[in-house]
Every structure is written in structure tokens, then in C-alpha cells.
Amino acid sequence: MPKSRASSAVLVSALCLVVARDASAFCRTTTCDPNNPDDECRRNENGCVRDGVPIKWSELPIVYRFHGDVSSKLDPSGARTAVRNAFDAWENVECARGRTSLRFREGSDIKRNKPLGKKEAADKFGIFFRDDEWPHDDAEESLALTTQIYGKTSGTIDYADIEINTADTDFRLSDDEGSTKIDLQAVVTHEVGHYIGLAHSNDPDSIMVARYCASADRCGQSTDVARGLSEDDRRAVCTVYPPSSGAAAEPASAGCAQGGSAHPAEAVVLGGLVFLGCALARRRAPRPA
Ligand SMILES: [Zn+2]
Numbered sequence: 001m002p003k004s005r006a007s008s009a010v011l012v013s014a015l016c017l018v019v020a021r022d023a024s025a026f027c028r029t030t031t032c033d034p035n036n037p038d039d040e041c042r043r044n045e046n047g048c049v050r051d052g053v054p055i056k057w058s059e060l061p062i063v064y065r066f067h068g069d070v071s072s073k074l075d076p077s078g079a080r081t082a083v084r085n086a087f088d089a090w091e092n093v094e095c096a097r098g099r100t101s102l103r104f105r106e107g108s109d110i111k112r113n114k115p116l117g118k119k120e121a122a123d124k125f126g127i128f129f130r131d132d133e134w135p136h137d138d139a140e141e142s143l144a145l146t147t148q149i150y151g152k153t154s155g156t157i158d159y160a161d162i163e164i165n166t167a168d169t170d171f172r173l174s175d176d177e178g179s180t181k182i183d184l185q186a187v188v189t190h191e192v193g194h195y196i197g198l199a200h201s202n203d204p205d206s207i208m209v210a211r212y213c214a215s216a217d218r219c220g221q222s223t224d225v226a227r228g229l230s231e232d233d234r235r236a237v238c239t240v241y242p243p244s245s246g247a248a249a250e251p252a253s254a255g256c257a258q259g260g261s262a263h264p265a266e267a268v269v270l271g272g273l274v275f276l277g278c279a280l281a282r283r284r285a286p287r288p289a
Helices: 002-022 076-091 184-195 223-227 231-240
Strands: 062-066 104-106 126-129 142-151 156-164 266-270 273-281
Touching (some): 062 076, 076 104, 076 223
Antiparallel strands (some): 142 273
16 A cells, blocks of 8 residues: 555654664763863764763772761751662663663762862762852852863863752752752752763753753653653663673763853863863743843
């Protein structure tokens, strides 16, 4: 029957188009800093920076450590669980040929808080709740910030930490606390995406959108919706950390400054290492007319 045959042909073409577009929708952070005009980073059709080397950890498991005080504004046990669940979400992704090789290890607690000065050293791999002050200059209200130091040439990540803006943000740990608060686990899941080397995505379903409320489906919804990884997020982790421990693929990539002024990114070169911060911002409040 020609009519249905023609329909089938159209369907196949459409599927191929969708697959082709989705295959490169996620972005990786690279050594090309889009905030530095001297780097002259070019972007691909998905807005991902395509110059530079994708940053990556040299070995697994990747460590994270809590600052011992956690947060006085949240139930400490619940906050730890939210952070652990965020790391678990990425390392439990099932790929076509089995579970991703990505693994995390929770190290011993850090006793000293991260210094407020931006260029001072801090204990490695910390999860810091900023209860008293958000020490970063933000064009928007940042919910959290992931900072990484990596080799400018190699892209190998030597240092990472995550700061969470509990000073200015009402976070929730569960649905019971209402949908107007920001879900902590969702925010940390986004930051863990940066932690493993992913950049912001234009895909509204991705946890890696630059703003918490960039997707209407995510903002103000249940925790399951807010925290969920999209198909493209899963594809990202399966590509960068494939099931076998083989070398990671090197797909299309991008800098964390995806979205231009969407978030306060900072990059400072320190002795050949690049100090990079990627923040997740709240949606910009509309200006009064
Ligand atoms: Zn971000």
C-alpha cells in the first residue's frame, strides 16, 4: 500500500533526524574558556564550545567530602542524603552495555571551611554549605557553584569543590516542604554534572540547563521531576564514562559559560592550571516595565 509505505519512509527519516540531533546535544567543559576573549572559542550547532580539550578526571573513583558542619539551616542528615543521592544518580546510570564506569567515593569530612577569599587554597573535593555569606560576585542569584582546577593543556582535573548558597536560598529536602522551595538534591545533581566535566545544555529536559527554572516542567514540580536525569544526561555519562573502563570518548563539548551571562563563571589561570567556576543560577527576575 503506497500510502502507508510513504508514511513509513517519512517516519524513518524523522527518527534519524532526532537521533542525530540528540547524539550531540550535551556539552562538555573544555580547556577553551568562552569567558576569555583571547581564547576565541567556537561553538557547534548545540551551542557547545568545540575548541579545546574536554576536561576529565584522570582516575576513578572521584572523591567528594563533606565539610563537617554541613548546614545549620537544613537537617544535617537529610542534607547529606540529598548530596549522596545526587552523586548516586550519575554513577547508577545504565548504559546500553551495562552500568557506567563512573564511580564516586565519599572521603573523610573536612574540618576547615573553605576560605572566603577566592584564590586561597581549600581542602580538596569539599561540599561546602555557605550558611552565612555567599562570597561570590553574581550577576544573578546563584544557588550553587562548582569550582574546578585543571591543566590548561591536558584538561585533567586536579581539584573540585561544590559550594551551596544556603545563605540566600530556601532549599527543600522533600516534597513535604512544598514546591516553592528549591530542591537541594536537584541543584546538587546539576553541580555533580559540572563536577564530572559536563557543561550547560540547551536541552530543556536536561538537569544541566543553566537555570533551575529554565524548564517549566522542572520548576515548582515534584522532587522526582526536579531531580531526574534526561535521556541526554544519561547519554552524556555513558559517553564520557562508558561501561567498560576503556578510554572515554571525546564527543562535542562546551564551556561552562553556555548561555552567555546566564551565570557567573570565573576562570583564573594559576601556574598552568585553570581555575574555573560554574554556577547554577535562579531564573532572572523580570524587570519592572
Ligand atoms: Zn551550572
